[in-house]
Amino acid sequence: MPRPKKWRQVCCLPEVNSFGPLSGVFSDRGSIIMSVDEYECIRLIDFEGMKQEECAERMNIARTTVQAMYDVARKKIADCLVNGKSLQIEGGEYVLCNGIGAFCGQHGCGRHGHGFSNNSGND
Numbered sequence: 001m002p003r004p005k006k007w008r009q010v011c012c013l014p015e016v017n018s019f020g021p022l023s024g025v026f027s028d029r030g031s032i033i034m035s036v037d038e039y040e041c042i043r044l045i046d047f048e049g050m051k052q053e054e055c056a057e058r059m060n061i062a063r064t065t066v067q068a069m070y071d072v073a074r075k076k077i078a079d080c081l082v083n084g085k086s087l088q089i090e091g092g093e094y095v096l097c098n099g100i101g102a103f104c105g106q107h108g109c110g111r112h113g114h115g116f117s118n119n120s121g122n123d
Contacts, residue, residue, distance in 0.1 A: 008037040009060040010094040020086030030085045035092030038073035041066055 013036060020031075037059070044055040045066075052070065056063040080087045 005093060006061060007095040008040070008065075008093055009058065009097060010036055010040045010092075011043075011058075011097045013096070014039055014043075014089050017089040018086065019080070021084050029083055032076045032080050032085050032087050033091065034073060034076050034087060034089045035094075036089060037092040037094040038069050038076070039089045040094070041069045042073045042077070045070060 040059060041055060044050045044058055045052065050058070052063050052066045055070075056066045059066065076087070079085060
């Protein structure tokens with residue numbers, strides 16, 4: 001019998017989930033799909049400055065899983081930058097933060113305003 005799937009804890013969905021070259025010249029170069037859980041891994045390690053161990057604890061997965069996801073996500077970002085491809089963030093094996101977890105409300109948790117803000121700063 002296969003092992004049950006372990007869903008990855010994600011604090012919040014990205015506010016912007018589509019990126020690409022400004023010029024229409026590159027539109028025929030293709031698109032890369034990054035999963036929401038890969039995005040969360042990049043957000044926690046590169047943006048929030050966490051170590052892989054901290055990221056693993058936050059996402060409720062093994063450090064080796066974080067390392068593998070991080071490697072895949074960075075390769076996708078590099079492919080977009082080097083080859084002028086667009087990037088879509090969607091799908092994945094994740095569950096959103098419920099607002100009451102051990103880390104909720106702490107640094108890096110976007111659910112309660114500590115991550116990305118919903119305000120544009122033009123209020």
